[in-house]
Amino acid sequence: xxxxxxxxxxxxxxxxxxxxxxxxxLRNPNFVAGAAILGFFVFLAxxxxxxxxxxxxxxxxxxxxxxxxxxxxxxGTDSLGRDVLARLAYGAQASLLVGIASATIGLAIGMVVGAxxxxxxxxxxxxxxxxxxxxxxxxxxxxxxxxxxxxxPSLGTIVVAIGLASWPTVARLVRAQFRSLRxxxxxxxxxxxxxxxxxxxxxxxxxxxLPPIIVAASVMIANAIxxxxxLSFLNMRDxxxxxxxxxxxxxxxxxxxxxxxxxxxxAAIAMAVLSLNLVGDGLNEILxxxxxx
Amino acid sequence: xxxxVVDKLTVGFPGHTAVHESSFAxxxxxxxxxxxESGCGKSVTAFSVMRLLPPNAKVVSGRILFDGLDLLTKTxxxxxxxxxxxxxxxxxxxxxxxxxxxxxxxxxxxxxxxHEKISRKAARVRAIELLDLVSIPDAHRRVDxxxxxxSGGMRQRxxxxxxVACGPxxxxxxxxxxxxxxxxxxxxLDLLDDLRHRLKMAVLLITHDLGVVxxxxxxxxxxxxxxxxxxxxxxxxxxxxxxxxSRGLLGARVDVDTEEHYLTDRLxxxxxxxxxxxMEAGCPFAPRCPIVVPGCRLAPPPLIVQGDRAVAxxxxx
Amino acid sequence: xxxxxxxxLRRAAIHAGPTVLGxxxxxxxFLQLMPGDAADVMxxxxxxxxxxxxxxxxHQFGLxxxxxxxxxxxxxxxxxxxxxxxxxxxxTVLDLILQRLPGTLLLMITALSFALLLGIVLGSVMAAxxxxxxxxxxxxxxxxxxxxxxxxxxxxxxVLFSVKLGWLPNDGSETIGAHLTGFAFLADRLSHLVLPxxxxxxxxxxxxxxxxxxxxxxxxxxxxxxxxQAKGLNPFLIQLRHALRNALIPVTTVAGMxxxxxxxGAVVVETLxxxxxxxxxALEAVLARDFSVLLGVLLLSSLLVIVANIxxxxxxxWLDPRIGEA
Numbered sequence: 001x002x003x004x005x006x007x008x009x010x011x012x013x014x015x016x017x018x019x020x021x022x023x024x025x026l027r028n029p030n031f032v033a034g035a036a037i038l039g040f041f042v043f044l045a046x047x048x049x050x051x052x053x054x055x056x057x058x059x060x061x062x063x064x065x066x067x068x069x070x071x072x073x074x075x076g077t078d079s080l081g082r083d084v085l086a087r088l089a090y091g092a093q094a095s096l097l098v099g100i101a102s103a104t105i106g107l108a109i110g111m112v113v114g115a116x117x118x119x120x121x122x123x124x125x126x127x128x129x130x131x132x133x134x135x136x137x138x139x140x141x142x143x144x145x146x147x148x149x150x151x152x153p154s155l156g157t158i159v160v161a162i163g164l165a166s167w168p169t170v171a172r173l174v175r176a177q178f179r180s181l182r183x184x185x186x187x188x189x190x191x192x193x194x195x196x197x198x199x200x201x202x203x204x205x206x207x208x209x210l211p212p213i214i215v216a217a218s219v220m221i222a223n224a225i226x227x228x229x230x231l232s233f234l235n236m237r238d239x240x241x242x243x244x245x246x247x248x249x250x251x252x253x254x255x256x257x258x259x260x261x262x263x264x265x266x267a268a269i270a271m272a273v274l275s276l277n278l279v280g281d282g283l284n285e286i287l288x289x290x291x292x293x
Numbered sequence: 294x295x296x297x298v299v300d301k302l303t304v305g306f307p308g309h310t311a312v313h314e315s316s317f318a319x320x321x322x323x324x325x326x327x328x329x330e331s332g333c334g335k336s337v338t339a340f341s342v343m344r345l346l347p348p349n350a351k352v353v354s355g356r357i358l359f360d361g362l363d364l365l366t367k368t369x370x371x372x373x374x375x376x377x378x379x380x381x382x383x384x385x386x387x388x389x390x391x392x393x394x395x396x397x398x399x400x401x402x403x404x405x406x407x408h409e410k411i412s413r414k415a416a417r418v419r420a421i422e423l424l425d426l427v428s429i430p431d432a433h434r435r436v437d438x439x440x441x442x443x444s445g446g447m448r449q450r451x452x453x454x455x456x457v458a459c460g461p462x463x464x465x466x467x468x469x470x471x472x473x474x475x476x477x478x479x480x481x482l483d484l485l486d487d488l489r490h491r492l493k494m495a496v497l498l499i500t501h502d503l504g505v506v507x508x509x510x511x512x513x514x515x516x517x518x519x520x521x522x523x524x525x526x527x528x529x530x531x532x533x534x535x536x537x538x539s540r541g542l543l544g545a546r547v548d549v550d551t552e553e554h555y556l557t558d559r560l561x562x563x564x565x566x567x568x569x570x571x572m573e574a575g576c577p578f579a580p581r582c583p584i585v586v587p588g589c590r591l592a593p594p595p596l597i598v599q600g601d602r603a604v605a606x607x608x609x610x
Numbered sequence: 611x612x613x614x615x616x617x618x619l620r621r622a623a624i625h626a627g628p629t630v631l632g633x634x635x636x637x638x639x640f641l642q643l644m645p646g647d648a649a650d651v652m653x654x655x656x657x658x659x660x661x662x663x664x665x666x667x668x669h670q671f672g673l674x675x676x677x678x679x680x681x682x683x684x685x686x687x688x689x690x691x692x693x694x695x696x697x698x699x700x701x702t703v704l705d706l707i708l709q710r711l712p713g714t715l716l717l718m719i720t721a722l723s724f725a726l727l728l729g730i731v732l733g734s735v736m737a738a739x740x741x742x743x744x745x746x747x748x749x750x751x752x753x754x755x756x757x758x759x760x761x762x763x764x765x766x767x768x769v770l771f772s773v774k775l776g777w778l779p780n781d782g783s784e785t786i787g788a789h790l791t792g793f794a795f796l797a798d799r800l801s802h803l804v805l806p807x808x809x810x811x812x813x814x815x816x817x818x819x820x821x822x823x824x825x826x827x828x829x830x831x832x833x834x835x836x837x838x839q840a841k842g843l844n845p846f847l848i849q850l851r852h853a854l855r856n857a858l859i860p861v862t863t864v865a866g867m868x869x870x871x872x873x874x875g876a877v878v879v880e881t882l883x884x885x886x887x888x889x890x891x892a893l894e895a896v897l898a899r900d901f902s903v904l905l906g907v908l909l910l911s912s913l914l915v916i917v918a919n920i921x922x923x924x925x926x927x928w929l930d931p932r933i934g935e936a
Binding site: 130131133134136137138139140141142144145146149150222226229230233234236245248252256259262263266269270271273274277278281 | 768
């Protein structure tokens, strides 16, 4: 076969491969289930203000209506007479926002640190890995509490705090990827062509290191949601923002007579986190080259 | 009576058949070499005898008679009494076939205490004796070592010690020296041969290396694409291989008196690969055969017995 | 064996040194970032203060020195075992934390043991029936546990076991004023321990179960498993002696990586159950805006993680004879 024929062949193979990828996503039950649940929560978060026009902080009914008792408030009302369903929808906004934003911060820091350590190796690597170890030794949740209590418990602070505390895992992962890819043929080729280091890192290595990072991202969002829930349960939260963890904290007072106030937001957290974990598991199965075929 | 009779064994994996109606026998105390390229079904055959096939593989038909009793009808518990006691196994990779977190002494004692009623202390003494038997120096000290303390050749000796611990009648050695360097190979095979005479056990030696076969086997069975294509005693086989595949394996310049060079020479290349036999309706070797005729592609030729040997090729009988 | 343990211990200690120093410096930096200083806290406690008295206080505590000398002082105090004084709790920070340490340790060790035990059992069962219905069912359960916030699991357990059934207490670490002795005392403490330990362990049960499942399946493919079978050993013994021991090596590594998370989780769980531990102290310190206590907790829990990691290294060395050689 001539060289040209080979190139044509490669080109024609690329198209069905894309189709196969998509089908691989759709055929993975974990991914489909996770994406469906996640899609539901995203929908809820995006259209909360359209679906529930009233202020979620406002008293709309008599307090402590049980779910199913009044169909105007299908999931009941809390001790201040606020609509639980509406609050759950608005809570989705806070949870997803904190989850995605802090995961983005954590990913950014982790990728820069991990890529630098893995690509350059040597002394830079050992110093950076010390730093990673330092942050991994410090209990994440305590670190977040310390950072939040230095400043005020606004949504922004919480996002930054969780992001700052969650990067070490990504850094380790990215470093491992970079260390193995650094020696690969295509990177050697790029080096011999005289590409700059930054170009090699960003254009050659990063795209190939991406699949496990994408999987890690979904798990990071899930963990950030859990951390945010814990924080707002402990009342370290923005008082103007409805959050699921905060709803659990409020509902805890009524644990004896209205446990649904605790159960519902907790179930919402569990479902949101579950969906992200399912997506992560699914992505892992699809993207992991060891699992192909 | 033959010690082991494999009778028309067929083993299937999902989607393909790894072993087709293969038959061979091993007499007490003899070494039979089962020879073929990797993927030809020789390891699957060996694991069938131990009933240790991977979970997705299944014996479809046939019988495996050991001392006249069909192993395929034994219960799992009966099989466990046979494994390690009557039939034992040496695997290809000494680096991975010993458990890395248990001492070699414990791994030898384990098989002794499974099949013989002896105390821990007595088992330890026996383990040291066995290590001595396989020529591991300083056996009484080495007994507490872990596999990672030993070289590949030493580990394979430990595997042999473990395999012969309970005096089995049959030892299955699955490419026992492939992972070792040439000098160690010869030492390990000499040890195996010596032990077989002293302990009066039969050996099923699985290998792709004809040099090993020429030096250490009594008889040979050549396997190709899941079928046995030729069976013979060593001398006549090397003097005149009959099946075209056997001839291809040996090449033209082979001389039975200068066995040594098999250790250094790889097999002569035969055009094509075993894979090309997958879709073949007739003789599996037809796509690569230099003397193929249209009739070869109709049905797989049966193994025809001619005196002491048998061959599955109508073109040479 | 003894030599390997000693080597492992020495290596771990050498390795931990710089980390400890790093944590101390980080701690100091956070202290600098905290709004207000000890003088402010004292002035607030006293009710009123003039500029001069504040300056005097600052001078007395060395707060007017350059940053590096302050770090020097901080290290000096630490070397003498002093983490500072808490005006709010009216005792030294170290005493305060040491009072709470046993509570946290008890809770942590109980939760970790429970999580490991249940995780290993669930993971092994899932691996043994991989792809069949017990595996599928347990996978769902484990994934749910993996996704539920531990404190919420705790709250739901309170609803069931304390509110509805009335079986278990849900506040504190013992019945206050009961003056129990002997077996009754032990039973009382245990019953108080169950729910917090359960809440803290739930997430980690899932972590370990998933991990044990994966590594048990990985081990099944190893050649030495076939060797063990070829010896005619009992399948249960093969799984226990040959498979599990190898499968536990990655599990111990991950257990070490999660210790920090476990301590973090303790903050919420201790607060939730009124458990007298370091975590609850941290939150009390936040509410009281007593940052020296908060950072003391951060420092000590980091040290606790380091010590626990050394213990895990030793366990690792015991499980894997290849570690600590030469």
